[in-house]
Amino acid sequence: MRSLAGIHGPVVTPFDATTEDVVVDRFTANIRAHLDAGLDGILVAGSTGEAALLEESERRLLLEAARAVIPPDRVLLAGIGGESSRITIRRARDAGAAGADAVLVVSPHYYTSSMTPAALRDHFVRVADESPVPVLLYNIPKYAHFALSPELVQELSRHGNIAGMKDSAGDLAILERYVQSQRDDFAVLTGNGPTFAGALALGVTGGILAVALYAPAQSRDVYDAAMRDDADGARAAQARMADAARIIVGELGVPGVKAALDEIGLQGGIPRSPLRALDASARARVTELVRGLSRTEPADRARGAGAPVA
């Protein structure tokens, strides 16, 4: 039985610079390096993995290649969410057959206004009923253009094959409601780097964090401090990686993450079209941010009494 605690890496998908074909050996080289750097698990075909840009056969190829290099004591998660329940279920079976430990299911969202709580509930229940491995809900309003309500998450958390959720929104008031309203073994994972320390303070189980791909030690510092109930230490560690998370993942997106991997000697390279490689100025920013990760000192700021006003 594997736990979802800890830090998981939503790995990128490396492409050939000319043909844009998937390059599997660069993909597995990255995974080996991430595991060596201490990550607890790997997510294949997430948003950072450009899943939306992949053919079905490529998804299967990547999952099988990943499982082959991930030892049994580390977790393999597979992003499988599609617009139809049927495609999502078919992918869940493919993922189970390829050895995934759990599947991550983003809300269908193309027909945005039809995605009522009832439609979403039925979808997730159907998928969970049919999936051979546990299901994780995935809340990412940035791309889905709506959020999962805490009430719906609470209801779905009672399903025996829904093991948890990933929240990439980073709204801590809502995250707190996700955390508090669930049964004890429902895993809430954050996908939002800039609020990692805050999320851990609210009791999340762990994170699936793109920043952890190029800043694993710094991410681990945040997590370890939180686990020993050192809130100040977690906040200080968070401050050291804050800009590298917010700007590279939040502003520059997948091409930024790939550039950051290049910067630390891993396999980033180009994104697949229509995503575009960073221009020189953005790349220089990534260089500076990644180099800054090793230099930054802990924040050391006492709470002030505030300005005297009279």
Next chain:
Amino acid sequence: MRSLAGIHGPVVTPFDATTEDVVVDRFTANIRAHLDAGLDGILVAGSTGEAALLEESERRLLLEAARAVIPPDRVLLAGIGGESSRITIRRARDAGAAGADAVLVVSPHYYTSSMTPAALRDHFVRVADESPVPVLLYNIPKYAHFALSPELVQELSRHGNIAGMKDSAGDLAILERYVQSQRDDFAVLTGNGPTFAGALALGVTGGILAVALYAPAQSRDVYDAAMRDDADGARAAQARMADAARIIVGELGVPGVKAALDEIGLQGGIPRSPLRALDASARARVTELVRGLSRTEPADRARGAGAPVA
């Protein structure tokens, strides 16, 4: 050489009520009925066709079945837009091989904030360079969560293999700029039923209209009046179908269109999960609206001088 003038039907995809499998003979029966009712062309795998919910093999099956029943003098359009340039190009080739006359390419939109004008321009140019048949741009902010700018459309209209566009937004101030800024043989088609008469008054080439699937005569009245420069007649005809377009397509969506087809004796049936069939109250509303289509008399309203205010 086929023109895109006239009214095209974005056909639905019928599914088995139990298995949700595609039912091809119901699909082709609908197409025959739409052509008999006078539609000038057929769009397969559009938003109304639940394209986002289909497997790749189903898309091909539907295109081939459609071409088999559409005579050479009627247009077959194929919705092919995907998130990656590579998938979109592969589908364009599939569509060309299946006999499509042109392909409709919705903007990639999952990575919303990365879809800059430059990224979109490169994407559409790559697709148009590689597509064996002409490309139509597709603007649908309701689902893509952003609009194509008139400046980008103008630039892309110079590409020899970009034959036109479909606009489903229905913002006539922007539509006017799409229409005015293009080369003369660039076809602008509206996908917005409630503004069909207004769009024709601005000079659009025709429409790809879900309302025309269940109200073909009423849609034709609008078009014919506009073609003989009878603006008042076009507006009156528009008024007769206004509610049936706005409420069934705009509010009830694909399940509403399928219910309206059931109502006129064609093959609607259930949508694919997570879309849900209408409840009884919404279905009764569709019944009333469809029956009202044959009864409604032309609007007869003179321009008033406005209220006297003093």
Next chain:
Amino acid sequence: MRSLAGIHGPVVTPFDATTEDVVVDRFTANIRAHLDAGLDGILVAGSTGEAALLEESERRLLLEAARAVIPPDRVLLAGIGGESSRITIRRARDAGAAGADAVLVVSPHYYTSSMTPAALRDHFVRVADESPVPVLLYNIPKYAHFALSPELVQELSRHGNIAGMKDSAGDLAILERYVQSQRDDFAVLTGNGPTFAGALALGVTGGILAVALYAPAQSRDVYDAAMRDDADGARAAQARMADAARIIVGELGVPGVKAALDEIGLQGGIPRSPLRALDASARARVTELVRGLSRTEPADRARGAGAPVA
């Protein structure tokens, strides 16, 4: 009894460049020039008049000064909408006492989520019950962050002291519903220059148009063509002023309108802080657009058959 038909000018409020005080004689000089140029009425304290930036005493001063120079056969409208019913009613009485022919009431909008249809209905009814002069509803989602529903407008149009509405959204599908659902003497005025011809084609009574302040002849051409049922002529005239309306009013806003007035020899000058005067590059754009107004030839574009696609 005065009608609201025709074109009304939402006049600017000139300020001293140093003190930002209202300069009344520049204000009245503008009004005389607008009336000489053929405008049918004047709106004081609209959004273009920077009403939100004025003290109550300044509103009264401007209304009285306006009435003194507007002959009895031209209409004086007063913008009075406030956040509370009580302030709006007090301003309606002030405006009536100052000689306004009707008052324009923007929806309260600060407490956005509380502005339910029921709350808005009660507000407008209270104001209309107490106002000594007829009330015009004002729909401007750009600033209010929500739109008035056609259903609410229809209901309110039955009130004996609600004489009409101004719509600045320019969504013609909704505008058509405003126009069609009202009693015959309910005046619908558009405040959206880029869709003026389209709005007239739908049957609106007239316009309250910032573009008419610096392009009165071009605005009149659109209106006159529409009145003689010359839709093509209206569209051609619209095309001649399209950029000057869209860019100066829509993109550059009040500072743009003031710069355009400077350009034609009227009194524009600076806006009040925090609005900022245009920078040199934007000002040059205004110069070019205003000069272009007199040179532009009618659009001459036939409807094409669209691109041949096969």
Next chain:
Amino acid sequence: MRSLAGIHGPVVTPFDATTEDVVVDRFTANIRAHLDAGLDGILVAGSTGEAALLEESERRLLLEAARAVIPPDRVLLAGIGGESSRITIRRARDAGAAGADAVLVVSPHYYTSSMTPAALRDHFVRVADESPVPVLLYNIPKYAHFALSPELVQELSRHGNIAGMKDSAGDLAILERYVQSQRDDFAVLTGNGPTFAGALALGVTGGILAVALYAPAQSRDVYDAAMRDDADGARAAQARMADAARIIVGELGVPGVKAALDEIGLQGGIPRSPLRALDASARARVTELVRGLSRTEPADRARGAGAPVA
């Protein structure tokens, strides 16, 4: 010299149920009760005080009445933000004359798209230059429809007469950047009850919290636990008031806060039109939530390891 540390109450403005006139003695009775309950300061004419619905003379009346009952060792803050710099400065002088210790300045927002960082910076600097008392910036995207950027806050924090800010957005990732980027005596106050514990964990100086008007002891529990670095205690106390903050303030708004005051024997009463008193069902919900405040036990939830997934 007074500090802004602690918990401040954004008091409501009681109105006569028939005339909607301000009732000053109910207003001062509330203030006395809030101070007796331990609040450190009072904000007059905030959003909860229905400031947008008040006449200028009423704002002055309320400030003077408040100062008369607030002892010199407690803070009096005045909401003064207007759409123009000139009105805001005039109100700052009025507030200083009435004895306010500092003024709270919401961003101008009517001309939303013109409120660039440069326009906002100039506005706040002009107001701070002229204000006789220190200025607090006010970030409330729910009503202003945009947020103050951390970069702008950092720049403005260097002004000698800008003493701090209030943030009601409750986005902790941005709040953290407000807190970290300022000079040490810049006071960041949260206005967001549901994230009070989280905000204190990030180092804010205190709160201006509507929930503290009807749940002062529970709010104090959160604050006191945070001050003694007991993060778990703060979170437990937060959980006890979470629903009462989120539903009454966040969903029901000012009418909800007034109903909650009625519930604890203070002076709530009706809001001013167009705000509407709660209906019976919402009022019953407030009753239940307020009664629940005294009963709720601390949350007692350990961090789980998450669901085992394989």
